[in-house]
Amino acid sequence: MVAREPGIDGAGGGGPAPPATRTTCPYCGVGCGVLARREPDGRVTVQGDPNHPANRGRLCSKGSALAETLSLADRLLHPQVGGRRVGWDDALDLVASRFKQAIREHGPDSVAFYVSGQLLTEDYYVANKVMKGFIGSANIDTNSRLCMASAVAAHRRAFGSDTVPGVYADLEEAELVVLVGSNFAWCHPVLFQRLLAARASRGVRLVVIDPRRTATAEQADLHLPIAADSDAALFNGLLRHLDRVGKRDVPYTDAHVTGWPEAVAAAAPATLEAVAAATGCSAQDIARFYAEFAGADRVVTVFSQGVNQSVSGTDKATAILNCHLFTGRIGKPGASPFSITGQPNAMGGREVGGLATMLAAHMDLEDAAARERVQRFWGSPAIATRPGLKAVELFSAVREGRVKALWIMATNPADSLPDADEVQAALRTCPFVVVSDVTARTDTARFAHVLLPAAAWGEKNGAVTNSERRISRQRAFLPLPGEARPDWWALAAAARRMGFAGFDYEGPAAIFREHAALSAFENDGARAFDIGAHDAIGAAAYDALAPFQWPQRRGEPARDTRFFSEGEFSTPDGRARMTPVAVLAAVAQRADFPLTLNTGRIRDQWHTMTRTAKSPRLMAHYGEPFCEIHPADAARLGVAPDGIVRVTTEQGSVLLRALITDRTARGSVFAPMHWNDQFAGAGRVNALVSPATDPVSGQPGFKRTTCRAEPFPAAWFGFAVSATRPAPSSVEYWALAPATGGYRIELAGHAPPADWRAFAERLFGVEGEDLDWVAYHDRLADSIRLAAFAGERLVGALFAAPQPVALARGLLVEALAQTHAGSCRARLLAGLAAAGAPDRGTIVCACREVGAKQIHAAIRTGAANLDAIGERLGAGANCGSCRPEIQRLIQAARVAAPETRTA
The missing domain is CATH 2.40.40.20 (Barwin-like endoglucanases)
Known part of the structure; x- marks a missing residue:
């Protein structure tokens, strides 16, 4: 929970607590429902929505901590031009004039939008409409290009549309779940707990394919630690095996699939021995996986970033889809390939055409009839006629001077894109950069000529679509602070200033209504994406909109849906395409980069x-x-x-x-x-x-x-806590983290400071202040410990040594919120807890803030399994993502126990 500052958002006051607002989590693609309540004193409390079908009340550690991220301390609250506060009119006039100037002088492809899966569907829709339908360029791409573009390409290649066949319930109905390139336990923990519950109740088997032994792999019945980029070889070998043991679904493939003979022929070289050589896995384990897949009628293959984030990602995903199409295991209860997205609205962005390679409403940019249809619907003066610049090439074009004006929304490409130093160089040289964000403290924002204050989670109203095609509402429960505004509002206001008609939206309901109408416009069922049932939705109905899966056509009730069990693909002949996959050649390691x-x-x-x-x-x-x-x-x-x-x-x-x-x-x-x-x-x-x-x-x-x-040849290592944000500019290695009551910081450097006291004063930002200092110098170990106090309040403490500093960090962090007098100061320098204070150790369970030492103590006193730990400490009993780590502690204790008894 967090208190927002009165006077900015009206926090404070008395009266009964208002009812909870049903909204959605802004993190991963699971799309968890959240109940957020704003208390009369301004605090916000967050819990999982037990009625939302995606999470059934569960939240992960990040979702559970959402209320702690709502502070306005670092918020961008007013538009800025050149670092100077201005009004919205001045900022948007400048944005519109600079974009119009670039288009007039260099053409529509000289401007671009770079957007984000953090945007709501309505924001995305307006951005795509402005760029593709009115500016007339497809230069709008999204950071979702970095997480799931290969899955989109594979879906369109195989199905003719970007359609996810399955639903979350398939994880619980399957006999076998295969996780490929997905650390499900950490990246989608709520779904992973649903899967583990199904394994406990129904015996669902789990195969994990990942180069690392992740927290997910530790829970697997079989872990295949394949070499990087060998997924296609593995699944080509599976296709070959499925063919050899007669697992082709003859009626299904004959009626609904083309290209399977060619795909099988291309997989012929993928013998068991060849796959073992390519993947680095044992032939025995590979054969076991193939037998498991062939022997289970209900198989779900979940794939995520480990498949998609690859120079052969589309082929990897295609190889997975080939196996499911070949066996007819698609769109059936407990049987489907399943791409899981990384962002809360990556799917919504795909639906409105937020990628440079797509049109709106899942229509094809390359299809002239679709372009004419969308242009007619929008009444737009121009329509993009060819794909725009994808994320990486977009910033290359900025660096080369081909893009003159760039608007970045809700993302931080200076850090998130590959070769990020080159991205920063591109932003540095771009003639005009606009950044819409909630904070000015990002590595991207410092390159902005114009900064626009955006609405944050808790303040925004709109829709998001999760990985199972379920559209949910994200609702505001906090007023907009300062002059922050929704992204759709800023985009529409800029569009009007550029002279474009059709952007007079009274709110997000009007945008969603238009989006739904376009999905149904001249759609005779050939386009899978259709939410025409909502094409006349009013503001009240939109406010009350319950989660639903698409498609929901006009006149249809909301219902859960799967795709392709009976064919009906979005290809010209209505059949899926199996595509031959060539295995990526092994990359020879260089001597200088081994x-x-x-x-x-x-x-x-x-x-x-x-x-x-x-x-x-x-x-x-x-x-x-x-x-x-x-x-x-x-x-x-x-x-x-x-x-x-x-x-x-x-x-x-x-x-x-x-x-x-x-x-x-x-x-x-x-x-x-x-x-x-x-x-x-x-x-x-x-x-x-x-x-x-x-x-x-x-x-x-x-x-x-x-x-x-x-x-790194460090001559000294340090750890410090500080009541204010430290200033470590003179140190080669530093890493800063907020802590309750201040900050913690890790340090290392080539040469020790000549004056540790002076160094600490600069680090804590207290040069010239009258403080009480205590210090200890162990000359034998050459270690330094010193702390500064203002009365009984700890201002900062620094511990340094020639080797990594071994200290209970949690105790020192907690000292920031404690008072210190007399012997307490000596205990602090000794790295000991204040009298009576517990030493939790390194935090293992973030949801309940339970540390390793607490878990060790519980194990020693009889809590011998995960459930017992959960009952005693609460650790692992919420989202469950820490359970693998707790299990490792339990196993380590079992191994050590005989030695302890002997001693």
Whole structure:
């Protein structure tokens, strides 16, 4: 929960609490329902909506902490031009005039929008309409290009439309669930808990295909740790096996599928031995997987970023679809391929044409009849006639000077795109950059000529579509602070200033009504996406709109739907296409870059941390950028546990904390992509990623970039807590994290400061202040500990040593909110808890803020399994994403127990 500042949003006052607002979570593509309640004193409480079909009341650690991210402390509250506050009229007049000037002088393709799966459907719809229907260019792309464009391309290739066949309930009805390139336990934890519950009750079997032994893989009945980009070889081999054991669904393929003979022929070289060589997995394990798949009638194959984020992502996804089409396991209860999206409205963006390669309402940009239809519906002066620039090539065009004006909405490409340093260089040289965001503190916002204050979650009204095609309402429960406005409002206002008609929307209901009407316009059933039942929806009905799955055509009731069990594909002949897949050739490792970098997400963070980093408990699990490296590689390279590693690629280098673990394969380095210049000195991992993309989808290959790793020669390491935001500008390695009562920061440098007291004063921002200082210098260990107090309040504490500082970080963080006098100050410097205060240890369960030491204590006193831990501490009893880590602690205790008894 969080208190918002009175005077900006009217927080405060008495009276009974208002009823909860039904809304949706703004994080992943599960699309969880949320009950948000604003209390009379301004606090907000959040809980899962038990009536929402996606989550049935559950929330993950990020969703549970949503109320902690609503602070207005860093909000952008007024439009700015050149860093100067202006009114909306002045800002939008400038935006409209600069875009019109670029179009007049250089043509419509000289301007572009870069948008986001964080936008609501109504925002997306207006942005697409402005760019494709009135400016006349398709230069609108989205950060969803980075997460699911390959799945879109594969769907359109196979089905003729971007249609997801299955529903979440299939996970519970399947006999076998195959997770490919998805750390489901951390990235979609609510769905993963539904899956584990089905396994417990029905015996659903689980195969996980992932190069890393993730938290998801630890729960698998079979884990295949395949080599990077060998998915297509694995599934080609599966197709070959399915053909050899007679698993082709003859009636289905004869009636509804073309291309299967050619696809099977292309898979012929994928023998068991060849697949084992390509994937690095044992032939025995591969054969077991093939037998499991062939022997189960109800199979769901869930695929996500590990498949999509590849230079062969479309072919990988196609290879999966081929196996399901060949066996007729599609659109049936418990049987479908299932692309799970990473963002809350990636699907909604696809529906309105938010990708540079699509038209609105799932119509094809390449189809002249569709273009004419949409232009006629919009009454627009121009319509884009060819695909626009996809995300990576869009910023290349900016760098080359071909794009003169760029409007970025609800995303942070300076950190999230591959080769991110080049993206920053492009933004630096672009003649005119507009950024709509909720904060001015992003690495992208600093390049903006115009900053527009956008509405945030809790203030926005609109719709989102989750991974199972379910459209839900995101509702406002907070007033707009300052001069913040919804993105659709800013876009429509700019469009009117550019002289475009058709943008006089009175609210999001009117936009949704138009979107629904377009989906049904001249749609005789050939287009799967149709929500025409809502083409006359009024404001009251829109406010009350319950979650529903598309399609819902005019006159139809809302119902759950699957696709393609009886064929009816959106291709000219109505048949699905199986496409031959060529296996990507192995990439020879270079002597100067002998390792492979794999990037991804971690449990408690989201994208580039602009929201999640506002929550201290979400920063408690991993408080700094890190890389996983195999023990054999670490030993060979001289990387010490908890040391600092420099990871380098052709694109750049970063400094990361070393996490030495056999959960990552030899020759591979895994690093999360979340950190940015606001929270780390050199931790922008996407600056390392190759800009190479899939030739069909344009999606970058975040999972495979050649790299090298070497120890960073730190002469000292430090850890500090500070009541105010630290200023570590003179330190080579630093990583900052908000904490209750202030901040925590990790440090390392080449040479120790000459004066530790002066260094600490600069770090804490207290130079010249009259404070009480206490210090301890262990000359034998050459370690320094010092702390500054204002009365009984801790201002800051710094601990430094020649090796990584071993301290109970949680105790020092909690000290920021405590009073300190007498012996308490000595206990603080000794790294001990205040008298009577518990030492929780490293936080394991973010939902309940339970630490490792608490779990160890519970295990020692008889809590011998996950359920017992949950009952005693609450850990693992909410979203469940920490349960694999708790299970590791339990197993470690079991292994250590005999030695303890002997001793």
